[in-house]
Amino acid sequence: MHIRRRPSWELPESAATPESVYMSRRALLGAGAGLLGAVGLSAGAEAAGFLDALGLGGAKAPSGPAPGDPANDPTRDLYPARHNDAFTLERPITPEDISANYNNFYEFGSERSNYQIADVAAKMPRRPWTVKIDGLVEKEREVGIDDIIRAMPLEERLYRHRCVEAWSMAVPWTGFPVKELVAFAKPLSSAKFVRMETFMNPDVAAGQRRFTYPWPYVDGLTMAEATNDLAFFVTGVYGKPAPNQFGAPLRLAVPWKYGFKSVKSIVRISFVAEQPVGLWEKIQGREYGFWANVNPDVPHPRWSQATERDIGTGERRPTVIYNGYGEQVASLYAGMSGDKLFM
Ligand SMILES: Nc1nc2c(c(=O)[nH]1)N[C@H]1C(S)=C(S)[C@@H](COP(=O)(O)O)O[C@H]1N2
Numbered sequence: 001m002h003i004r005r006r007p008s009w010e011l012p013e014s015a016a017t018p019e020s021v022y023m024s025r026r027a028l029l030g031a032g033a034g035l036l037g038a039v040g041l042s043a044g045a046e047a048a049g050f051l052d053a054l055g056l057g058g059a060k061a062p063s064g065p066a067p068g069d070p071a072n073d074p075t076r077d078l079y080p081a082r083h084n085d086a087f088t089l090e091r092p093i094t095p096e097d098i099s100a101n102y103n104n105f106y107e108f109g110s111e112r113s114n115y116q117i118a119d120v121a122a123k124m125p126r127r128p129w130t131v132k133i134d135g136l137v138e139k140e141r142e143v144g145i146d147d148i149i150r151a152m153p154l155e156e157r158l159y160r161h162r163c164v165e166a167w168s169m170a171v172p173w174t175g176f177p178v179k180e181l182v183a184f185a186k187p188l189s190s191a192k193f194v195r196m197e198t199f200m201n202p203d204v205a206a207g208q209r210r211f212t213y214p215w216p217y218v219d220g221l222t223m224a225e226a227t228n229d230l231a232f233f234v235t236g237v238y239g240k241p242a243p244n245q246f247g248a249p250l251r252l253a254v255p256w257k258y259g260f261k262s263v264k265s266i267v268r269i270s271f272v273a274e275q276p277v278g279l280w281e282k283i284q285g286r287e288y289g290f291w292a293n294v295n296p297d298v299p300h301p302r303w304s305q306a307t308e309r310d311i312g313t314g315e316r317r318p319t320v321i322y323n324g325y326g327e328q329v330a331s332l333y334a335g336m337s338g339d340k341l342f343m
């Protein structure tokens with residue numbers, strides 16, 4: 001029997017995470033894999049939950065000092081960074097204890113909430129960490145993350161984040177504009193896209209033992225998108241080095257696009273001529289495309305994108321085109337049209 005494993009976020013958040021679903025999933029745990037088919041699972045979240053329960057997703061972190069503890073981060077002296085007043089928000093910042101325990105990071109499992117991702121991700125060593133800069137650049141090189149962070153102008157920006165699952169948050173990221181790293185990388189004029197790749201380490205990231213996902217996680221931007229001032233590389237959050245579950249030590253934030261474009265824990269940045277194919281596009285290209293710009297009027301094939309739930313306040317609010325950043329980014333898409341831009 002073939003059981004297709006779907007990522008839970010193929011379901012809208014409202015359908016994927018109510019406590020009742022979570023509880024009934026737990027109640028069924030003992031029954032094992034055979035039950036997957038027996039209960040006629042159409043919900044991907046359910047299947048993913050079972051796989052986690054079978055030890056494929058992520059067990060509780062052992063107690064003891066976590067190698068990923070941001071309190072020991074070698075760049076902690078750089079925080080808090082200067083706040084950039086050009087990036088403020090009209091909505092309340094999501095409390096850290098909420099955003100830090102509600103994460104999509106499939107390398108560490110598929111249970112978005114209930115502290116699981118945070119606990120398991122904490123086992124990931126943050127150093128040594130290098131970033132390979134390669135492809136169409138003057139000179140390919142591999143740079144230590146601390147050398148990158150210390151060479152960049154760190155600042156704090158308040159950004160909205162809109163997941164394709166229809167939840168959102170408002171976060172004080174610390175980091176630097178992607179365009180600064182592009183300048184540092186010295187791409188050739190033949191480079192048309194920036195491709196970003198997450199680490200690959202199934203020993204600490206049990207989710208990467210699921211062969212049905214085409215690891216490592218990849219996504220990308222056009223050069224014009226990457227050099228737009230809004231495109232941001234995140235190194236910290238809430239005024240300190242980012243805890244691992246947010247994608248330490250280097251994570252993208254492109255707030256006008258759905259959250260899956262914002263690649264976490266980057267180890268490789270490649271300048272390429274061809275449009276990169278992201279992990280989710282590879283799995284389900286009809287639903288998760290390259291552009292993935294936020295648009296309330298273009299529904300996901302299986303749910304509406306008209307509104308979103310703010311995980312901080314619990315409020316449901318209307319979704320705004322380009323997640324409210326149209327003034328900064330709409331010109332990137334001038335002359336282009338069609339639904340493809342928005343999914
Ligand atoms: N490597 C990697 N990056 C990733 C993901 C992931 O599973 N793996 N999930 C994406 C999705 S779907 C979202 S919504 C955001 C979630 O970021 P947060 O956990 O900091 O809220 O990370 C994105 N980046």
Ligand SMILES: [Mo]
Pocket residue numbers: 009104162163164165258259260
């Ligand atoms: Mo997401």
